[in-house]
Amino acid sequence: MVTVGFFLPVSPWLIYAAAAAAMSIPIAIHFFFRSRYRNVPWGAMKFILAAIEQTSTRIKFQELLLLCLRCLLVAILVLAVARPRSQSQRGSGAGDAVDAVFVFDTSYSMTVKEGQRTRFKRAQDAAVKIIDKLPYHSTVQIIAGAQKAELVGPAAPENLAAAKQLVLDLKIQHQPADLSAHFEKARAVLSKNQASNKELYLFSDLQISGFEDQLPALRRDLEELKKQAHIVFVQSSDAGASQAPFNLTIDGITPQSGIPRPNRKTTFAVVVRNTGRDTDKKTDAVPRKGSIKLFVGDQEAKTAPAPLRALAPGQKEVVTLSAEFPSTGLHVVTALLEGDDLEGDNRFDFVVNVREQVKLLIVDGNFHRDLPEKSSSFNLYNALLPVRESQILLPEVVSAERAAPDLIKQYQVVFLVNVGMPSKEKFATDASMISTQFLDELAEAVRAGKSLVIIPGPNTKPAAYNESLGKLGLLPMPLDQFVHRDRKKKEPSLAFNRQSLSLPSFRFMREEKAYSPLESYIDIWKWFTVKEPVAQDKKGDAESVWMRFGNNDPAVIAKRVGEGEVVLLTTSAHGEPPVGDRENLWNNWSNPVVSVAFIPFWDVLVNYLINSRLPDVNLSAGQTLVHLPTSSEALYYSLRTPDKEMIRLPQPSAKDPAQKNSPRVVRASGLTRAGIYRVISWKASDNEPTKDLDSTGTPTAVVPDARDTVNLTTATAEDLEKMLGFAPKVLAIERALEGNLESVTSHREWTEWFLLAALIVAMTESLLAWVCGRAW
DSSP, rough: OOOEEOSSSSSSHHHHHHHHHHHHHHHHHHSSSSOOOOOOOTTHHHHHHHHHHHHHHHHHHHHHHHHHHHHHHHHHHHHHTTTTEEEEGGGGGGGOOHHHHHEOOOBBGBEEEEEEHHHHHHHHHHHHHHHHOOOTEEEEEEESSSSSOEEEESSSSSSSSHHHHHHOHHHHHHBBOHHHHHHHHHHHHHHHHOOOEEEEEEEEEBBHHHHTTHHHHHHHHHOOOOOOOEEEEESSOOTOOOOOOOOEHHHHHEEESOOOTSSSOOOOOOOEEEOOOOOTTTSSSOOOOEEEEEETTTOOOSSEEEEEEOOOOEEEEEEEEEEEBBSSEEEEEEEEEEEEBBOTTSSEEEEEEEEOOOOEEEEEEEEOOGGGSTTTTTHHHHHHHHSTTOEEEEEEEEEEOOOOOOGGGGGGGEESSSOBBOOOOOSGGGGGGGOOHHHHHHHHHHTOOOOOEEEOOOTHHHHHHHHHHTTTOOOOSOOEEEOOOOTTTTTOBBBBEGGGGGGGGGGHHHHHHTTHHHHHHBBBHHHEEEOOGGGGOTTTTTGGGGEEESSSEEEEEEETTTTEEEEEEEOOSSSSSSSSOOGGGGTTTTTTTTOOHHHHHHHHHHHHHHOOOOTTEEEEEOOOEOOSSSSSSSEEEEEEOSSSSSEEOOOOSSSOSSTTTTEEEEEEEOSSSSEEEEEEEOOOOOOOOOOTOOSSSEEEEOOOOOGSSSSSOOOOOHHHHHHHHHSOOEEHHHHHHHOOOTTSSSHHHHHEHHHHHHHHHHHHHHHHHHHHSSSS
């Protein structure tokens, strides 16, 4: 069955009006320009009138027939200008050549398994089938990508064999899809095509979150595309499978016990989250379980794989695994997950810095050199001392007045303990007050990657802290009020709520019974409250509160500042005062008699701060790699990708052009695939490195962008119509794989046939006019 429609470049009513006006021309000529006669008396006229009466009927019929042919000629020409076309079934072999644009969603949600193949592989196979079914002389152009849409070719759009090869060569990118960018690119490509038959194919799993996040832009783009081309969504997931697949995601890896040291066992906390559904799609009753393996480089760790319990949707679990490192320097730790439907997020790479020692700077606002036990940092200093062979922390204490800005460069973590802040109001003594120069240098160091821990005491004044540290962005939350529970009046004290420990590294303190004294024996009499943001202003920062007191006041708060991190305690790390006036104690959690958690707490906290912030070597897909050269010698740089490709990198440039003396760094952008990248430096006199150099160079771990697995539910046809405002044509992947494309229409343009008909009508009219003009 063939239905005729029209492609009208302007309003149809204008075309109809033009047709009517054009057809009126021969009619006007017929009626208003007929031959006029002047009566002349003539005697023989009566004989001529008799002859005319005999032929008048024939002449009128001939003139009416010529009029109809001329009107028909004008009408056919108008229709030819309107470019009419019909829709016919693709399977019938009918249809003119098509300018097709294939848009591929290469986000890693496309790696979900559907049977024996992934959604992406099925989409590739379906695209090849559709190319084979295109009419002769058709063209194909391919747009692919995740966050960025790129026209990948072919260079000659009419080369369908090259188009099929490009489809098969496409690779998954570990980022969420930005479909709006793809459709905008498709609009630009289609606008350059001259053929009247234009078709757009979207090959995607139609993940519902990919539409919800960009609805206004998608609606606008699709409305424009509908005017240019016929749109078909090829759904690479199973038809009707609107439920999310079974999927476990590795959220992160964190060293848990001890700073990684050569030939020493290091324990890692691996966070696993269920981002799919809770039941196996095969049994639909019993949740599937997975297991995790840990690797150091290419070697599997000696510990056995850790099994996973069944997790409900959205639920997290922390798995503990251990590994050893053969030497100092940067090493790659890889966690591999087995047992789910989505392969793209089953691998998580993490680069750790294995060290021999770590230097810590403690700035004490109440430092007593002769009587160190009176110092505010006395218990903290002893907790950080290397009392075990596995510890390599080297703490050093200086007074606040002797804290010089140059000291900061030598240390990885800085502690401010009971330090007074410079302020217009003289709250603190000169001896306890830190200099503004030190704070300015400290702010720059934290933004560059160092860590800061703030511990209050009697010299802590909220107004001064909010003014000095808040202005520099070094205060996780503004201090509010100082709270004092009077022991003499037997006012109730607080304890820590260890179930509120949110940092994965503290998991053992939350779960092991040995650390229950955090809740039962520790007493907190003095602390600071903070101004927490209201719910609508938190913007996902709930995890920044690492621990709370029993009354839900924050006890430990963290904040990311640039590439570094700031941690704020709201109570003292020392009893304050340590000797004598026990009625004015802040807390007793540093007392080893009642608490076993004081030393482990600081051990884990420092380990986390040192190992979790290696910004230049741990990235998410799409971020820019920034490598700091270790030599001032002029070198060249190449990047080895996880696919074993070698890319030449540009020469070093200033990290921050706006700053003087900014270090020169090497940059690499476009890292859209997860895995291990290595920056390899070489001299001009050397041979350029090849892809066979597996373990050389500085490693950088790129992990998948977790936004793509927040919601893996597939959009149904009803969902698409509700979101987009119209019902797009959705081609089931099963039909596409079978080459059964009867639901896809192709267009045939009839302009050439109308022009041929106009020529025939014109020739007929001319012949008839000649015949009618002959004398009989």
